[in-house]
Amino acid sequence: MINISRQGMILIIYTVPNSAYLWIYNCRDMHGIKGISGKVAGFFRLSGELSRFAGRYFAEVWKPPFEIRELLHQCYSVGNRSFPLVGITGFIIGLVLTLQTRPTLQEFGAVSWIPSMVGISIVREIGPVIIALVCAGRVASGIGAELGSMRVTEQIDAMEVSGTNPFKFLVVTRITATTLMVPVLVIFGDVLALYGSFLIEHLKGNVSFQLYFNQVFNSLEFSDLIPDTVKTFFFGLAIGLVGCFKGYYCAKGTVGVGTAANTAVVAASMLIFILDFIAVLISDIFYEL
Amino acid sequence: MSRENTITPVLPVREAEEEVVIRIKDLRKSFGDNHVLNGFNMELHQGENLVIMGKSGSGKTVMIKCLVGLMQPDSGSIEVMGKDIIKLDRTALDLLRADIGFLFQGSALYDSMTVRENLEFSLRRHKERFKDRADTETLVLEALKSVGLSHATALMPAELSGGMKRRVALARTLIMNPRIILYDEPTSGLDPITAKEIIELMRIIQARYRTSALIITHDVDCARVISDRMILLVDGINYAEGTYRELQRSADPQVKAFFK
Numbered sequence: 001m002i003n004i005s006r007q008g009m010i011l012i013i014y015t016v017p018n019s020a021y022l023w024i025y026n027c028r029d030m031h032g033i034k035g036i037s038g039k040v041a042g043f044f045r046l047s048g049e050l051s052r053f054a055g056r057y058f059a060e061v062w063k064p065p066f067e068i069r070e071l072l073h074q075c076y077s078v079g080n081r082s083f084p085l086v087g088i089t090g091f092i093i094g095l096v097l098t099l100q101t102r103p104t105l106q107e108f109g110a111v112s113w114i115p116s117m118v119g120i121s122i123v124r125e126i127g128p129v130i131i132a133l134v135c136a137g138r139v140a141s142g143i144g145a146e147l148g149s150m151r152v153t154e155q156i157d158a159m160e161v162s163g164t165n166p167f168k169f170l171v172v173t174r175i176t177a178t179t180l181m182v183p184v185l186v187i188f189g190d191v192l193a194l195y196g197s198f199l200i201e202h203l204k205g206n207v208s209f210q211l212y213f214n215q216v217f218n219s220l221e222f223s224d225l226i227p228d229t230v231k232t233f234f235f236g237l238a239i240g241l242v243g244c245f246k247g248y249y250c251a252k253g254t255v256g257v258g259t260a261a262n263t264a265v266v267a268a269s270m271l272i273f274i275l276d277f278i279a280v281l282i283s284d285i286f287y288e289l
Numbered sequence: 290m291s292r293e294n295t296i297t298p299v300l301p302v303r304e305a306e307e308e309v310v311i312r313i314k315d316l317r318k319s320f321g322d323n324h325v326l327n328g329f330n331m332e333l334h335q336g337e338n339l340v341i342m343g344k345s346g347s348g349k350t351v352m353i354k355c356l357v358g359l360m361q362p363d364s365g366s367i368e369v370m371g372k373d374i375i376k377l378d379r380t381a382l383d384l385l386r387a388d389i390g391f392l393f394q395g396s397a398l399y400d401s402m403t404v405r406e407n408l409e410f411s412l413r414r415h416k417e418r419f420k421d422r423a424d425t426e427t428l429v430l431e432a433l434k435s436v437g438l439s440h441a442t443a444l445m446p447a448e449l450s451g452g453m454k455r456r457v458a459l460a461r462t463l464i465m466n467p468r469i470i471l472y473d474e475p476t477s478g479l480d481p482i483t484a485k486e487i488i489e490l491m492r493i494i495q496a497r498y499r500t501s502a503l504i505i506t507h508d509v510d511c512a513r514v515i516s517d518r519m520i521l522l523v524d525g526i527n528y529a530e531g532t533y534r535e536l537q538r539s540a541d542p543q544v545k546a547f548f549k
Contacts, residue, residue: 149400158397161357162465163383163414 053245060165060172067173074177078139082185089134090189093126094118094196102204111205115212116219118197122190123220124228129276131189132235135182136268140243143174144264147247148257156248171248175240182236183229223286231279238271308335309368310469310501311356316365318351318525325351326362327525333469338495338502340512340533342547343522349505350394352522353471356503357391358382370468387415390462390470390500394477396454398446404457405429405442408464415465432464433457435497436490452483456490463494470494472504476511488514509548521547 097118105111147170150156159166194216201207246264250256311333318326325348333339343349354360356367358374367374372385398407408429433439436456446454455475462470475491476484488511495502495515506512512519513533521529521536521544529536529544537548 153395153400154393154397155399157354157359158391158393158399159410160359161386161389161391162411163386164410165379 049249050241050245053248054241056167057172057175057241060168061176063168065168067169070169070173071176074173075181078135078174078177079181079184082135082138082181083188085138086131086134086185086189087192090127090131090192091196093130093189094122094193094198095200097121097126097193098197098200102200112215114197114201114205115207115215119194119216119219120224122193122197124224125276127190127193128186128228128232128235129272131186132182132232132239132272133269134189135178135185135236136239136272137265139178140239140246140264140268141261143178143240143243144247144250145257145261147171147174147244148250148260151248151250152252152254152257167248171244174244175237178240178243179233179236182239183232186232186235187229223283227279227283227286231275234275234279235272238275239268242268242271309333310335310370311503312366312368313352313356314366316352316355316367317363318348318355318360319363325525326355326365328365329522329525330527331520333501333503335468335501336495336499338504338515338517340504340506340516340519341522342506342509342512342519347522348525349522350473353391353473353503353505356471357386357389383414387465388468390465390467392455392458392462392470392472392475394474396446396451396458398449398454398457398461400446402446403442404433404438404444404446404449407446407457408432408461411461411465428464432460435463435494436460450483451479452486455479455483455487459487459490459494463498466498467500469501469503472502472506474506474508475504476506476508484508484511491515 098114101117102111102114105113105117147156150170156166156170159169194213198207198209198212201212202209243264246260246267250260309332311331313329313331316326316329317324325346329348329352331339331341341349341352351360355362356369356374358377362375369385370388372381374382374385377385398404399410402410409425412425412428429442430439433442436459438453438456438460441449441453441457446457449457472491476487479487491502491504492515494500502515504511504515516533519531519533519536520527523543529539529541531539536544539545
């Protein structure tokens with residue numbers, strides 16, 4: 001049985017991408033392999049730095065002081081202020097998905113399958129991914145820009161000099177807040193998406209609220225909910241991690257702040273797709289078992 | 290002419306009992322091939338105002354950041370009140386930092402907090418230090434009063450002028466009752482009148498609180514008014530040292546260029 005301690009895991013997270021970067025870099029220098037461009041080496045270097053940043057987060061999140069007040073403030077900022085955007089997005093997804101699929105299913109006389117189909121697709125895939133992408137756009141860019149401007153205007157240095165650990169105060173609280181709040185936002189978005197779908201069905205097919213949601217919940221299993229909720233924690237972690245990483249190590253100047261905000265969204269979105277793919281692979285293994 | 294022969298450092302005669310609060314020896318720092326500090330040496334005495342002048346890129350800001358542990362030097366030693374800050378752990382460094390005030394070039398006020406919260410933030414990690422002193426409210430008001438901004442507690446940094454920001458930043462430094470204050474370009478970006486006000490405020494603070502001050506500046510007027518002693522930093526080393534008058538009278542072209 002493999003037993004790796006927390007320090008061991010952190011060491012692996014630190015070492016693997018850095019080793020890959022060094023290996024590629026050495027290959028390029030020593031053997032003149034032109035095909036491996038600097039971008040590939042750069043990608044591994046960035047992965048190494050990001051994984052080191054993640055390792056530092058996991059090492060510091062358990063240590064006092066816990067900055068509870070700042071954490072609650074960030075939860076409010078990430079969660080409460082995202083509710084309108086996530087709510088509208090979820091509601092429209094539900095409306096559009098039902099409107100788009102209804103004519104096709106009607107052709108096959110399968111309109112009664114709409115609640116099941118919409119329910120499964122929203123809860124298992126569309127809801128978590130689209131809501132996480134919306135959060136990446138709103139939250140990761142906001143964190144990247146905020147921390148970036150704090151770095152550029154020396155506010156992070158001022159915090160360090162005042163005796164407050166800026167990593168704990170700014171980074172740990174934000175990553176924890178996104179990790180906790182993105183799942184809540186996804187559940188909220190899913191509920192509104194299903195309600196939007198129900199409204200269309202109610203208007204076009206005169207389906208009652210009870211009938212619609214009975215069908216939705218009959219088609220969903222417990223095994224649908226758990227992996228798809230668990231993966232949203234990882235989406236939240238990725239959003240916070242990338243936003244903080246880009247902002248915390250922002251280059252000097254206003255261009256650096258803009259770049260931090262922009263690349264935070266792009267990198268967080270990519271990471272969400274990668275994590276989603278991994279989550280689907282893992283949950284498929286459990287389904288087969 | 291070799292650099293070693295340009296000017297013989299002339300240090301003011303000091304009393305033997307005058308305590309050295311900062312001692313930097315052979316400080317070196319490079320960024321890749323860019324050697325910013327090349328063996329910088331310095332001593333700051335208790336109650337002294339030491340001005341460090343130098344062109345942009347001469348290593349002034351890097352030196353001051355090494356001094357408070359924001360950057361790690363490549364070699365050399367930095368002793369602050371007898372403690373080698375390079376060897377201190379995080380907790381000990383934070384405790385030491387409470388004795389060092391740092392006025393940043395752009396004021397570096399936390400822009401999501403009010404003036405009051407900016408000042409309170411400095412106190413939050415050092416509650417033990419102030420347990421015998423008045424409550425936080427009184428400390429904040431006292432610090433703001435000493436910079437003439439006792440009415441500004443509820444304002445946000447975005448609502449303040451450049452001069453007011455610099456004063457609030459100074460109040461944030463003073464609230465910790467530091468023994469040493471480091472000023473990074475305290476008058477840069479200010480109009481001449483506001484700059485004079487800030488210089489005067491620095492003088493008043495130094496007289497009232499008996500702090501030692503290390504001032505990095507390009508402003509010759511500021512140096513003239515406030516300095517007990519000056520160091521001219523060129524290419525990361527002490528190019529010349531002395532009082533304002535001594536350096537002003539120097540025949541060395543590099544030194545003269547600063548006083549034109």
